[in-house]
Amino acid sequence: MSPRVTAIIVVHDGTGPTASPRAHDPADDQRHLRRTLDALAAQTRRPDNVIVVACATPEAELELVRRAVPDRIVTSNDRLSFGQAVAAGLRVAEPPTSDDDFLWLLAQDTAPEPEALARLVGSLEVSPSVAVAAPKNVDWPDGSTLVSFGQSMTPFGTTVELVENELDQGQHDTASDVLGAAPAGLLVRHRVWDEVGGFDPGLPTTDDGLDFSTRVRLAGHRVALVPDAVILTAGDGVAGPNRSTRAHARRRRARAARTAQLHRRLVYAPTAVVWLHWLSLVPLAVLRAVWRLLSKTPEFVGGELAAAFVTAFGGTKVLAGRKRLKNGKTVGWSSVQPLRLPFAEVRRRRRLSREAGQVVYTVERSELRFFSGGAAWVVLASALAGVIAFFNLLPATALQGGGLLPLSEQVPQLWQHIGYGWRDIGLGFVGAADPFSAVLAVLGSITFWEPSYALVLLWLLAFPLATLGAWFAATRLTERSGYRIFAAIVWTLAPTFLSSLADGRPAAVLVHLLLPWLFYVGAVVARSWASAGTASLLLAATVAAAPSLAPAMAVLWVLALILSRKAIVRVVWTIIPTAALFAPLVWQQGIVGGTWLRLLADPGVPILGPQPTGWQLALGFPAGDEGGWLAFGESLGLPAEVLHVLVPVLLAPLALLALAALFLRGSVRAAVLLFVGLLGLATAVGASHLMLTFVGSFNTSVWAGPALSLYWIGLVGAAVVGLDSLRRAGRAPAVVSALLLAAVAVPLVAAGALGTSVVQRTDGRTLPAYVAAAAAQEPRAGTLILTPQPDGGLAAQLVRGAGETLDRQSTIVSTDPVVEDDDLRLATLAGNLVSQSGYDLQAGLAENGIRFILVAPPATNRGESATTRSEELRVRAISALDGNAQLAHVGETGRGMLWRNDGEATTGPAPETAPLWSNIVLIGTGVVFLIALLLSIPTAASRRATESTPRTVGRRDRIRPERRRRRAKKPAVDATEVGVTAAGTQHPEPIEVAAEDLPDDRTVADAPDEDRTAEREEHPRG
């Protein structure tokens, strides 16, 4: 009997289950459907029955369908998947009467060539063992590229397309038997279809054809390819996945592919081990999420997790699939073994696709030239300068002075002081820790044998690290080694940096070291996820060390958001680790406490700082005193008026260079950098007027150092941009301004030798040795430190253990203007201790766990000497304490007069814990930082991706033909300024491809992005 062909055409409204809604262009659907119907009508061998299944099809397309006069039209209001639609269509078809009843599966966008059906029927007629004939799927509209021609599986079940996006030159025309094929255009024996149960409803778009063909194979039949039958498919998402290259469609495709793979794994697994596969679904999903983060494709993480959960909890009806497989299976799995692709073959294909060179280089990324450009020598020289400047700190194991204190002795203690929980400062309370404690925990863990040594290393290595960071940041602005070195030197000699080093401010030093790296990665955040991840980590560390920079960073972030178009998710990610780190403090100080301004206070030890004037801030001196020149000049005999004029004059060339950059080429970059500098200056001026922190009877302002570092980076960056535009002519101004800056920096660099630096070696104890020795036995022994104040008052502080540590400090305490209950208890005790009083001191001392009382030398106000009132109070305190029979006078120590409480001293109030919230905060912050860390770890693929981007930011690297002609006359051309393609041919309109490739499961390369040329001026910050 002659074979009967029933063609089933599945028509959607064009927005199939996997297509992105925005891709919908109704004219497109009409074009696809019209062409399909026309092609069907033009077949040399017409199908005997045409059944159209219209799923939620609009009226216009239905009209088209009706005009083609099919035999049956089945309409449905739901958007059925391909398999379900075919099954719905088959319900109205006649049952098969012989083995030669065929089904031709078509969709709205599958247009067969005129000979296609004849060839397909011919192949099925000739070979009765073949149950499924698959045509060649080629690309719409001209059919030059092969989209799909057979699918197979690896031994572990991963789908592999046998043909990946190749030009159809007949190279695969010899293929015959395959394991599976794409569903579009399949010719299937109707009986076999019924026998096997049709397509699996759990595979709506992906792998449905492969699964069907596998089951056909397992039922003992064959699946054959017919190279002569050609079908054009547009990839609308009806038969097979949507082939759109938009990000939304890619994500859906990845999720569908993974769901399909897991579903098939559960369906094909032997009964004995299916529970093992089921248990492994979620852990594997987490591992794959980590792998996605490592490979810098975080947009697929959601799909991985969703696929695992949907499959594990029955969304794809695994049990029904297993039953269907069991019913249809007649031969074992070993029969399809030869058709699977061995792993070696899979690896070979992957290598070939990588080497196919999808990235077209339009810009030559120049070499780093770290060693050949002289930067290594400069870093070495600055290391030497650092060692000489801090020579007296070389043998130190811990530092003290200014804002420096030792860190906790053990690394686990360091990590207990972060997050939310018991804050062991003073009498203790439950609250949020400063984010800076987390930075200190990381620092201290680096030198885990002696956490305080990390700060010593920070001081000793400050100069070379600053030079290195600035040199790398300068590589984003200029290709010339000389100017990169200029930037490195000017950054190392920045007065704000040297002031912070001399005044002992570790947070400000850290900010100055981190800012160039933040600029280095932040300038290219939009290019890749690796830089977004690194930038987010660096931003978190910088803002944690200097919360006063938060408003300026927020302004820059908003600016980046506005100016970024495609990369908006990456720019949003940069702020998330910072937000996670600050969340507990923002909650406690801002939302609950309502005092938002206190969030800007400096972390660390509260110390009395100077009050610089606006002019001094504009010159870049956060400590006033013209960078130590006023005191230095006095000793040299220079009058102050001369210095007030001389120092600005010496710094003028640098400022002039920065401003001149506005007039030269690249003024947009200079303008942006000068805007950053302006933000820094405004922050510095504002910070110097925010008197937020309390020290005894004084209130002190936020240290303007970090804000001036931001100001300095703007100035130096603009100067480098200007020099880069001047090219050779900028050498003299660069040398002159660097030398003058070095002259200005002399007193600060020599601060250690001159004795104006407050940083000193210490043995790690901030209390007298007697107390430290007692604290070895009694770790919670409290010392009450009484400091007479200049106005005759008394400052009372409680310290536990061998002394205060830097990671225990809390801005919640140091900025609190209200006398809390705990404070009042301590104040009453202190007031009565220094007077003749009838107060029950023993009970007060025991209740608070005070073992020692220390009367410190009187506090002085910024360089003055102790007032008589403070001396009087000190005498009064000493005589009152001497007169107390329960206190034993230990004697005068280096830190004051010490008394010991010989009575019963309990350990004071017990630490409360809030385990639920502290765990939640810790885990949440940890997860966010782990994601950022995974994103920032460089992989081979991410390194390859960066090779295709220019090293500098914001320079026009466009290839202009007329320029090239001009340049061809001059043989000595600077090759880095002219981009060349990888092949060396001159392309008038070069095509740059998206830097990331999709590591899909299917090892199918997507069509290259065609929407960007090299001619774009990237915004420096996004």
Add this chain to the structure above:
Amino acid sequence: MANTRRAAAVGGRIVSGVVGLALAGAAVFAAGTVQLPDLGREAPRTSITPEGASQLRACAGPLLQLASTDTALAAVQSIGAANTTLSGRDAAQEPLASPDNTSGDASGLPLRLTAPTDDSSDAAALLAGAQSQFADQENVFGAAAADCAEPSANSWVVAGSTEVGRTSLLVLTNPTAQDAVVDLEFSGENGPIQAPGSQGIIVQTGQQKVFSLAAFAPNVVMPVVHVTTRGGQVSAVIQQSVVRGLTPTGVDWAGATVAPRTEVTIPGFVVPGDIPASANDDAYDDQAPVIRVFVPGEDDADVALNFIGEGDDQNAPAPLSVTVPHQSAGEINLASLDPGNYTIVLTSTQPLVAAGRSTAVAGDKSDFTWSPASDALGAAASFAVPAGQNPVLHLSNPGSTALDATLDGGGENRSLTVMPGTAVTVPLTENSGYTLTGAVGAFGRVVYSGDRGIAGFSIAPTNPAADTVTVYVR
């Protein structure tokens, strides 16, 4: 085309450059000149008033004179007994030992006065005591009075003289429960005086030690003694007696003056109407009314003296100003003032200590009295008036608000009103205790005058070592 594009680009750069330059200049100028207000609160503080402790006072004991025996070179013996009066609820007295006094307890002993503090009240108990003695002997004549002071760890005694004919005895009394290790520092008109043996003197608990000032600082016209103790505390008093030729011309006890500060007030300074004539033509006459000052710091002080007169005649003398060199004692001569009682307020650029001395005729001899500076009184103060001639209270109000005070004692209850910048004189009854309430910021002194000599003592505020202290909690 390319040229116009380039020209446009260059023009745009120039425009943007100028705009940028202007913005930068404006920003730097604004940073330098705009005065932003400081945003922030004051450091958190709280005023802690210590709970009242039980009170302790030390009375120096009878007048002494040097008497060297074979066994003890530094021995003294007492001349008669002192009259001691106490004032205070539940006040108790007990004698202390004075091993240097070879007379033993024949003429009385130094006393320790105590008064417990009521647990239910936070304020300390009011306790006061004073002693007076009249001596008429071969080499000691005059009236002397002293109040029983609180022991202190750091006191300055500006008094005494170790010239020919002047005997000064430094009396250290330790009423506290611990031994006191005392360090003495002497200064004179020629600067600091090195005195061997002045450091580490142990005054045991409940004992008194007496030193002759000449043993440490001989031939000093204007000695100043700084007493510092560790451990227990002592009450330091200098007993000075003067003999001119063969005639004894006065004796007095001088207690501690207030600690060095820039504003010092000496209440009730008497410029007598009859100052005895100078016996010899020496340039220095220690019978003139003077203020002895000493600046312990490193810089010279510019001192301005303002006077507050008493009585209806409110014409106070014109202010004086002097420059006092540092570290050397000097005396400001007030002989030019009209006779009367004055409250002298010294305002200085450097902290200093001061005490006044005035000499008056008493019968056919003369007597002098030392008037150390005192502290302002609090809301309640008490004092005792021992036996003596014509005890009078001089109460002065150098402040700016009028005071309505109540003086309760001696069998009567008087209310006094002291206008700002004036002083009042109130007669008192001897051998009685008084309580003065409502005289916040006032200064008081009890003065005896008559033909038996002049003497006096200042009224001390209660418990200066238990003042309200401001505690900063950060």
